[in-house]
Amino acid sequence: MLFERVSSTVCSCHEYRMRASQIIYLSLLCYMPLLRVKGDASADLASAEQAFFTWHEQQAPEYSTDAGSKAFNDRLADLSMGAFDADYFAVEGFINRTQAIDRSQLSRQQGYSYDIFLDTLTTFASNYQWRQFGALNPVNFMESFYLDLDYIIDIAPFDTKGDYENYIARLEARPKQINQIMDRMHEAIRLGTTYNLVSVLKVPGQIAEVINTPPVQSTLFKPFNETLDKLTLGQTDKDDMRARGLQGLRGVWTALNRLKTFISDDYSYHTRGTYGVGGLPSGGSFYRACLKWHLSLDTSPPQVHQLGMREVDRITHNMQKVMSRQAFQGTVAEYYTKLKADPQFHRSSADEILKDFRNLIFNRIYPKLPQLFKDIPDNKVVVKPLPYDGPYGMYSSGSDDGSRPGTFYVNLRRPNETSTFTMVSLTLHETVPGHHLQYVYQAAAKLPSFQRHIDYNKYYAVPYHFPFYTAYTEGWALYSEFLGEELGVYQDDYELMGRYGDEIFRACRLVVDTGMHYLGWTRQKAIEYISARTPMPQAEVEIEVDRYLTWPGQACAYKIGELKIKELRQRASSALGDKFDIRDFHSLLLNNGPVPLKVMETIVDDFISDQGGNAHSGGPIVG
Numbered sequence: 001m002l003f004e005r006v007s008s009t010v011c012s013c014h015e016y017r018m019r020a021s022q023i024i025y026l027s028l029l030c031y032m033p034l035l036r037v038k039g040d041a042s043a044d045l046a047s048a049e050q051a052f053f054t055w056h057e058q059q060a061p062e063y064s065t066d067a068g069s070k071a072f073n074d075r076l077a078d079l080s081m082g083a084f085d086a087d088y089f090a091v092e093g094f095i096n097r098t099q100a101i102d103r104s105q106l107s108r109q110q111g112y113s114y115d116i117f118l119d120t121l122t123t124f125a126s127n128y129q130w131r132q133f134g135a136l137n138p139v140n141f142m143e144s145f146y147l148d149l150d151y152i153i154d155i156a157p158f159d160t161k162g163d164y165e166n167y168i169a170r171l172e173a174r175p176k177q178i179n180q181i182m183d184r185m186h187e188a189i190r191l192g193t194t195y196n197l198v199s200v201l202k203v204p205g206q207i208a209e210v211i212n213t214p215p216v217q218s219t220l221f222k223p224f225n226e227t228l229d230k231l232t233l234g235q236t237d238k239d240d241m242r243a244r245g246l247q248g249l250r251g252v253w254t255a256l257n258r259l260k261t262f263i264s265d266d267y268s269y270h271t272r273g274t275y276g277v278g279g280l281p282s283g284g285s286f287y288r289a290c291l292k293w294h295l296s297l298d299t300s301p302p303q304v305h306q307l308g309m310r311e312v313d314r315i316t317h318n319m320q321k322v323m324s325r326q327a328f329q330g331t332v333a334e335y336y337t338k339l340k341a342d343p344q345f346h347r348s349s350a351d352e353i354l355k356d357f358r359n360l361i362f363n364r365i366y367p368k369l370p371q372l373f374k375d376i377p378d379n380k381v382v383v384k385p386l387p388y389d390g391p392y393g394m395y396s397s398g399s400d401d402g403s404r405p406g407t408f409y410v411n412l413r414r415p416n417e418t419s420t421f422t423m424v425s426l427t428l429h430e431t432v433p434g435h436h437l438q439y440v441y442q443a444a445a446k447l448p449s450f451q452r453h454i455d456y457n458k459y460y461a462v463p464y465h466f467p468f469y470t471a472y473t474e475g476w477a478l479y480s481e482f483l484g485e486e487l488g489v490y491q492d493d494y495e496l497m498g499r500y501g502d503e504i505f506r507a508c509r510l511v512v513d514t515g516m517h518y519l520g521w522t523r524q525k526a527i528e529y530i531s532a533r534t535p536m537p538q539a540e541v542e543i544e545v546d547r548y549l550t551w552p553g554q555a556c557a558y559k560i561g562e563l564k565i566k567e568l569r570q571r572a573s574s575a576l577g578d579k580f581d582i583r584d585f586h587s588l589l590l591n592n593g594p595v596p597l598k599v600m601e602t603i604v605d606d607f608i609s610d611q612g613g614n615a616h617s618g619g620p621i622v623g
């Protein structure tokens with residue numbers, strides 16, 4: 001959780017299986033314009049949203065594969081320079097089409113969908129001016145296809161000859177895409193809009209690790225071994241496909257080698273001289289645009305910085321209360337060092353840890369949820385060991401029809417280094433009432449495809465990109481760590497300190513992200529700031545800080561989202577007094593799926609007015 005795997009697996013595994021009834025519904029919609037009558041705004045919106053979703057699938061073919069479609073499985077995203085303008089014009093067309101719809105004719109729920117849709121489109125289009133910044137730098141130490149080869153073969157189907165032909169076509173398309181990536185990065189060098197060196201320092205080594213494995217032994221070749229053997233197909237066909245697959249992979253290896261040389265011998269020497277993006281031409285405005293993109297709220301960098309410091313003080317104060325209750329004399333860092341070394345928080349085996357997590361989820365948390373939630377969908381989360389050595393814990397949502405359950409993966413590689421006092425907040429965040437509960441409400445709400453499937457890729461391209469609404473999803477998960485207190489899930493001061501340790505780290509992000517990108521902080525200053533205030537080991541802090549330098553504004557979304565939810569809850573409860581029901585409020589937030597924080601505000605204000613309250617009471621915590 002501390003270092004979330006942000007690309008594919010965390011949230012984007014909502015598999016898309018179109019049912020027969022939906023196909024009929026959609027094909028009817030296609031004929032709607034012929035029968036246009038007054039009051040068909042609703043059908044116009046549905047068809048515009050569906051057309052956008054299909055266009056987006058074509059524009060991001062791997063996202064389409066991930067969403068369960070086979071339509072574009074033979075393609076890769078076009079990363080040519082020409083794509084910038086082509087995408088812009090397409091999106092402008094969708095904006096025009098959407099603005100022609102009369103929002104006042106829509107139901108309330110559709111009105112929100114309209115707002116989200118328009119926000120998705122205009123966020124993209126309004127940031128066209130920044131296409132020559134992040135978007136010109138598609139490779140960094142956290143992002144590129146070669147960092148997660150398993151993902152590529154996991155999402156693609158290998159059930160038919162056609163599936164293999166698609167896969168081979170994709171392999172053959174890769175060298176061209178790698179050339180496009182290098183063209184973009186050359187352009188970034190020319191314009192002076194490159195990363196700091198920390199963002200690409202590990203890249204040559206990461207590529208070497210991939211291409212030092214012979215293609216035939218690579219994960220990418222796996223589908224050509226046993227999986228292909230099992231396919232009902234003539235031996236000649238199989239041999240032919242194997243040969244072409246191998247040939248394709250050799251081409252990828254050659255292209256990757258060129259990319260590696262380019263990064264180490266050329267790009268690295270032209271990386272920006274400042275740590276933050278503030279040092280780039282128009283860097284301050286660029287950072288504001290990134291921040292706004294991630295927060296889905298127009299909060300200024302200095303405001304975010306101040307909020308962060310206020311939160312850090314508040315949480316530190318909470319920590320000190322506990323520490324003095326326990327008569328501990330040292331610093332926060334010393335406290336956590338002592339706690340981590342304490343044998344009472346250690347388990348001897350992976351099995352015990354797994355058992356602890358399951359016990360926590362099913363015996364401690366689930367039974368308490370009805371205090372704060374109603375109409376809870378049935379689908380329970382499952383807990384499994386993480387199949388590789390990644391983050392401590394992460395959540396992968398299931399399929400909308402429930403056939404593949406939402407899964408909480410726990411890293412059990414080093415059970416002796418796991419401390420039980422950190423389990424509770426992690427569990428609340430990743431499972432219930434965090435990511436899993438959010439997901440099951442969202443799935444039950446039957447939202448339009450573009451709302452259900454978010455393309456969590458290309459963080460580098462922000463802000464010239466379609467929004468993820470991370471402030472909603474991660475804000476909700478962080479808010480869930482707080483709900484653990486209201487639910488009485490934290491059983492002692494140690495578990496509470498585990499929670500504070502996680503929380504203060506998210507607050508520190510507001511301070512250092514704005515510090516480095518907007519206020520001229522050095523990397524070292526950021527590392528020291530976090531190390532002095534959180535339980536995190538130095539090596540992890542460094543990776544974190546390099547992440548912030550690579551994705552300006554991204555890490556601020558968590559705390560800002562949580563503060564916004566708390567602010568709106570406060571607004572609703574003071575406006576409604578006795579009529580305020582926390583369970584209705586939570587349903588309201590969860591039933592609309594991921595939304596921009598601005599739209600969340602509208603939703604809550606409507607809720608307040610509906611119940612006879614006076615919206616807009618109380619000043620904002622996050623403006």
Ligand SMILES: *[C@@H]1O[C@H](CO)[C@@H](O)[C@H](O)[C@H]1NC(C)=O
Pocket residue numbers: 089090092093096
């Ligand atoms: C969208 O509308 C604007 C303003 O009417 C117009 O200038 C533009 O050409 C339209 N774009 C597309 C792609 O239809």
Ligand SMILES: *[C@@H]1O[C@H](CO)[C@@H](O)[C@H](O)[C@H]1NC(C)=O
Pocket residue numbers: 216217218219221222225
């Ligand atoms: C595929 O099979 C070949 C031949 O048996 C073997 O050398 C290679 O290691 C296998 N590759 C993978 C990724 O399993």
Ligand SMILES: *[C@@H]1O[C@H](CO)[C@@H](O)[C@H](O)[C@H]1NC(C)=O
Pocket residue numbers: 414416417
């Ligand atoms: C945990 O166990 C692993 C493997 O047995 C060992 O390498 C590591 O040093 C141990 N860590 C601690 C903190 O004891």
